[in-house]
Amino acid sequence: MSPASGRFPYGLIATDLDGTLLRGDGSVSRRTCDALAAATAAGAAHVIVTGRPVSRTLHIFEALGYEGLAVCGQGAQLYHAGERRLLTSVTLDRQLAALALEKIQAEVGPLAVAAPRDGVDGAFLVGPGYRTSATLPATRIAGRAELLAEPIGKVFIQHPTLGDDALAEAARAAAGGLVGVVMAGEDTVELLPPGLTKATGLSLAARRLGLTAADTIAFGDMPNDVPMFSWAAYGVAMAAAHDELKAVADEVTAANDEDGIALVLERLSPVS
Numbered sequence: 001m002s003p004a005s006g007r008f009p010y011g012l013i014a015t016d017l018d019g020t021l022l023r024g025d026g027s028v029s030r031r032t033c034d035a036l037a038a039a040t041a042a043g044a045a046h047v048i049v050t051g052r053p054v055s056r057t058l059h060i061f062e063a064l065g066y067e068g069l070a071v072c073g074q075g076a077q078l079y080h081a082g083e084r085r086l087l088t089s090v091t092l093d094r095q096l097a098a099l100a101l102e103k104i105q106a107e108v109g110p111l112a113v114a115a116p117r118d119g120v121d122g123a124f125l126v127g128p129g130y131r132t133s134a135t136l137p138a139t140r141i142a143g144r145a146e147l148l149a150e151p152i153g154k155v156f157i158q159h160p161t162l163g164d165d166a167l168a169e170a171a172r173a174a175a176g177g178l179v180g181v182v183m184a185g186e187d188t189v190e191l192l193p194p195g196l197t198k199a200t201g202l203s204l205a206a207r208r209l210g211l212t213a214a215d216t217i218a219f220g221d222m223p224n225d226v227p228m229f230s231w232a233a234y235g236v237a238m239a240a241a242h243d244e245l246k247a248v249a250d251e252v253t254a255a256n257d258e259d260g261i262a263l264v265l266e267r268l269s270p271v272s
Contacts, residue, residue: 006270008042011215014071014202014228015261017050017060018185019221020238023257028064035262035269042270047071047205049198051184051224053116053153054079054086056124056136069208073116073153074182074192074224075201078208084120088204091118092179092193094148097155100175100191101144104157107174108167112158113144118151130158131187155191164189168223183242184224197227217268219253219261220245236264 013036015021021028036046049071050057057072057079067082078088105111112129116122125147126138141147147155159167168183171191175181180192206212218225218232221241229235229248237249238260246252253260 006042008039008044008270009268010217010234011044011211012206012209012217013039013044013046013265014049014216014218014232015046016198016220016222016225016228017048017052017057019240019256020219021048021256021261022060026060029259029262031259032262035259035265038269039265045069045209045211047202047209049075049202049205049218049220049228051182051188051190051198051222053077053122053124054120055116055122058120069205071198071201071205073201074184074190075196075198076153076193078201078204079120086120087208088201089118089153090193090196091151092154092191094152096178096194097152097191098144098148100171100179101155101157103174103178104171108159108162108170110160112160113147114138114156115147115152115154118153122153125152129160130156154193157189157191158187182224184222190224198224199227199231202228202231217264219264221256236261 047069051074053073054077061081070079070081076090079086114126114130116124123139125141126132132138164183168189172181180196182190213231214233216232217234218228219236221238223242223244225245235249236251236253237246239255253264
């Protein structure tokens with residue numbers, strides 16, 4: 001779309017967080033904030049779409065002063081940041097999760113696992129050997145029984161030697177008929193409820209806003225953003241994006257540390 005006088009050419013701007021909206025230090029640049037503010041002032045709605053569950057995103061919403069709709073947990077949760085209210089939440093069937101883990105381990109050997117408990121304040125459970133960020137709280141557990149004792153949004157898996165892409169491929173081959181499998185970043189391979197993607201949650205958010213896929217421009221950097229790009233009218237990959245996402249993107253912009261989102265939004269801004 002070309003800039004048109006008065007209004008931003010897309011009604012909905014969907015942005016991933018890590019590696020996309022957020023810089024390497026976890027902040028959002030002033031230029032990107034200004035570009036988003038200009039676009040929303042010109043009629044667009046901004047929706048954050050992240051693989052993080054709500055419980056591990058609240059501090060980001062607070063730091064950004066974000067009050068809009070947010071799609072969290074790879075589409076499992078729709079959250080209203082301004083109202084601090086969870087609107088929808090989908091959980092992973094724990095029997096399917098247990099069976100999927102058995103099938104994957106039968107092929108690749110022992111896995112380290114983690115999972116977020118359901119809910120706005122759900123704990124992040126971390127099993128033995130699982131590597132996680134030291135900056136966010138985690139609850140260490142002894143084994144799988146505790147991991148699957150209460151409703152969870154998804155399961156994270158890690159392998160001692162397999163890389164992320166190889167682990168995702170192996171998990172998909174072994175258990176893809178039971179769960180969704182996605183690679184969402186470094187050390188982040190996830191088992192999801194079947195059929196769940198970022199596009200699932202984004203379509204719900206768009207519907208609440210009275211918008212559609214045709215109204216949407218999306219920004220992302222990882223394979224978990226592929227369904228969102230397939231759904232949206234226009235997909236923009238960051239410079240350091242995974243090759244799988246670049247292959248389906250309509251455009252590749254600058255890196256997240258180089259105001260990649262702002263560059264696109266400024267170009268599309270309406271002429272006054």
